[in-house]
Amino acid sequence: MSPLSAILQVLFPTTCACCGEVLVRGERQVCLDCLANMATTAFSAMNDNPVERRLMGRIPLVHATSVYLFRQGNTVRNAVHAMKFHGNAELCLMMGRQMGLDLLSSGRFDDIDVLVPIPLHWLRRLTRGYNQSELLCRGIGEVLNVPVCTGAVVRHRYTRQQSLQQSHKRAENVEGAFKVKRADKLAGKHVLLVDDVLTTGATIAACADVIATVPGVRISVATFCMAI
Template identity: 45%
Template sequence: MKHTLLIKDWLSSFLSLLFPRCCVVCGRPLAKGEECICTVCNINLPRTNYHLRKDNPVERLFWGQIPLERATSFFFYEKGSDFRLILHRLKYGGQKEIGAIMGRYMAAELLSSNFFQGIDVIIPIPLHKKKQQIRGYNQSEWIARGIAAVTGIPIDTDSILRKKNTETQTRKSVFERRDNVEGIFELQHPETLAGKHILIVDDVLTTGSTTLACASCLVDVEDIRISILTLATVE
């Protein structure tokens, strides 16, 4: 066994020399233990710290519309920022593993704030099946996988169905975004979620229209509680 581990370590080191893993932000080789993003770039990513603020701007987007327990976005999504590059590679570059890695980073930092306390199930906002076939994966599900790996909270990808393939929300106004997502989600087997605290997970929060449309599917479920977590928000 020890001999096998030594061979694996040697092979890993050899492959790292031939094909060095590089930070997706700065391009420098990653050190041992670093994933996707080097420590320096990770530290410099623009964090919101909204989870430390009661009645933060993300929570205020959903006040009075759903039975909200708590809500936050972890990073700021700024034009020209390093985080924008990371998200672009996640959504359009085929690098789905970035979602899981960022989900783990985010969850590890949120654990000390008790943000996940009492949450029973994680529901990533679903893509329409056609869009998921084209992309090959749902980036929000991969973010949720990273969160689940740290918290141990199970993921549910079956309860909410995206039944309409909508146009992209980019460049749409607030009102156009709301109209674009109206009635696009459908709840399956609501009885399985009765009495549970649900965490809805998405990649980027802009106006909150898509997230609200998804959460609205759950409001009639008996004794439901809803929290929201997105990887980033537009400042």
């Protein structure tokens, strides 16, 4: 593919970001088949769901959910790759809106005051061009009508990609990576912390740990998908 066609493909995609099939009229980014085949979890409406069990006891938590299931070779995995590594920002927004609809219909995330994406280190943000979790937040925010807050929490230490780390090294890798910069923006609020993939939960736990130091804050978590 020439550089020009690659740019045109991102701006005006003609093929599905997940399966590569040609999109037909009315389809955007992802074909209707892939959208219908994305493995949903139904966790959002469920108390004591597997995401809450994975995080409970490690961070003070109100509710937690992952909207989709990530498996090797499934459509959700392809969507994550397109969002993270293929520069598909529009897909992040679209998947954020899907998450928003799921959270809205669950009725358990109705009192969220602010959406906080897991921050990227500025260097990684620069090389990727955007923070995929921030774009997911923007999509969620459109549906829930809740503001997105960036800059209140920062990632001040550059860490290796969590996906390249062995499970037992992941907590160590992100320890001390986050810092609250603007506590006033989060104080007394119910924060929904948003990330793309939940694996061991080490990144979310490290970030939630620092947010929990803000007076009066309550924390819920939503990720696009959970790796099983």
